[in-house]
Amino acid sequence: MKKKKPRASWGDRILRSASGLTAVLVVGIMIWMGWEMFISSRQSLHQFGWAFLGGRVWDPVHRIFGALPFIYGTLVTSLVALVIAGPIGLGVAIFLSEMAPATVRSVVGFLVELLAAIPSVVLGLWGIFVLAPFLGKVVEPWLGKRLGFIPLFHGAPVGVDLLNGGLILAIMILPTIASISREVMTAVPTVQREAALALGATKWEMIRIGVLSYAKSGIIGSVILGLGRALGETMAVTMVIGNMPNISPSLFSTAYSMAAVIANEFTEATYGLYLSALMEIGLILFAITLLLNIFARLLVWSVARGPKGGHLV
Amino acid sequence: MGNLSVRNLEAWYGAQKALFGITAEIPEKQITAIIGPSGCGKSTFIRCLNRMHDTLPGAKVSGDILLDGKSIYDQHPVYLRKTVGMVFQKPNPFPSMSIYENVVAGLRLNGERHKEKLRAAAEKSLRMAALWDEVHDRLNYSGVSLSGGQQQRLCIARALAVEPSVLLMDEPASALDPIATQRIEELVSALKKDYTIVIVTHNMQQAARIADLTAFFLNGELVELGPTSEIFTKPKDKRTEDYITGRFG
DSSP, X not given: OOOOOOTHHHHXXXXXXXXXXXXXXXXXXXXXXXXXXXXXXXXXXXXHTTHHHHOOOEETTTTEEOOHHHHHHHHHHHHHHXXXXXXXXXXXXXXXXXXXXXXXXXXXXXXXXXXXXXOHHHHHHHIIIIXXXXXXXXXXXXXXXXXXXXXXXXXXXXXXXXXXXXXXXXXXXXXXXXXXXXXXXXXXXXXXXXXXXXXXXXXXXXXXXXXXXXXXXHHHXXXXXHXXXXXXXXXXXXXXXXOOOOOOSOTTSOBOOHHHHHHHHTTTOOSHHHHHHHHHHHHHHHHHHHHHHHHHHHHHHHHHHOSBTOOOO | OOOEEEEEEEEEETTEEEEEEEEEEEOTTSEEXXXXXXXXXXXXXXHHHTTOGXXXXXXXXXXXXXXXXXXXXXXXXXXXXXXXXXXXXXXXXXXXXXXXXHXXXXXXXXXXXXXXXXHXXXXXXXXXXXXXXXXXTOTTBBGGGSOHHHHHHHHHHHHHHTOOSEEEEESTTTTSOHHHHHHHHHHHHXXXXXXXXXXXXXXXXXXXXXXXXXXXXXXXXXXXXXEHHHHHHSOSSHHHHHHHTXXXX
């Protein structure tokens, strides 16, 4: 009897090639983009070399370009955002997954996720018209008076500055951190909580040893996702950061971010080197995001693996 | 130490009543097995003994439970659970902790920081749980690197380290293979000289093998509680007889 090939094997073959193709496509697009940016920034790379990274001057009129103020602005605003949104997001997640009654849980959970749906340009507007005056007239003078001896809070309060940019970013990444952390904490098996309780743990001790330690890789992951979003965010930051290529230790200083300078200046880049310098900024942003993600992945591995013989959870 | 006296205990999950007027004396340093078909309230019963039942949303309890003459409702559950330890159906070591850290987790919660004391307590508990010989050279390995049976003995060691007087076990061997089950049974028999043990089991032979007393639960009621030999050879209640002879359940 002639053996007939089962029909299912065709389906499997098609599925394998199709899904393989999509995976290749994603990687391909990423490599292609990196390559294109590299090619477009060749002129600037050639002209400034590594000095571009450390250059503090951005002067299109005299054809001098340096990326440091933008790198600084991006990193500082993202860091401020993480420092503020990390603990708050984690607090929200703990409340929603361990404390809140079911009705509050779903309502508040929904509202937190709704926060992520606000367009960044709207947040930027709010940052200019509400947050900036409030920071400039109330918060920053207060901080300056009490903590002004720390360089971080030194200087004239304007309201359109690194602090504002960081705060807006914090609001933007809060839902990411809160909702993903909540998901991973809700997924912790009940027997873990009961194991802690049965040993005589209080509520907080139960959350610490039964929930947080079990979910820590997921929690770190949520923070990394938030950081990724903060690094690349353009519109809202551009609207509130002041767009001046300054490097100042004070959070009350105007600054500029990498994404913002690209968005603001690419239409005015009237000559090749200018455009090439902007492309190189893009390339650096790309590289920083990539490096941070690799670093974050390593962190997750080393933290989550825990003791020898354990496994990722 | 470790005498439990249950007085007219009733328990609810929301509007659903799970236990009806349970009155029972659980003597110290003996093994009391709780048997009965699924859903008869045996797990609910032992989860009342360390007030774990109270932690569920909507759960309610009435009646009283005396531990050595004092109501368990007069103290905070956090303290009660240091006297009344619990081992669960599925082994549940903390995966982010090493074997050693798992064992001393409860002591650390009690504020014990002294390294030598923790070491000594860990060794003592692991020996009692008959796990020391297998893990003493890899205490810094993850608790979840062990086999299922070892994990369960690790959880027993973890519960013992807090030095409770009562040990509750909710079907501790139901997720294990026969050999691991046998080891747990030997362990439980050895532990009764120091602890009052209340063990839920769906396995009647297990109760017959290890328990001094056996309680038969049905539909949330305690049908009969007595010496294991009597329950299995000449039960007083017809329903007990039907159950142990395999007529239902």
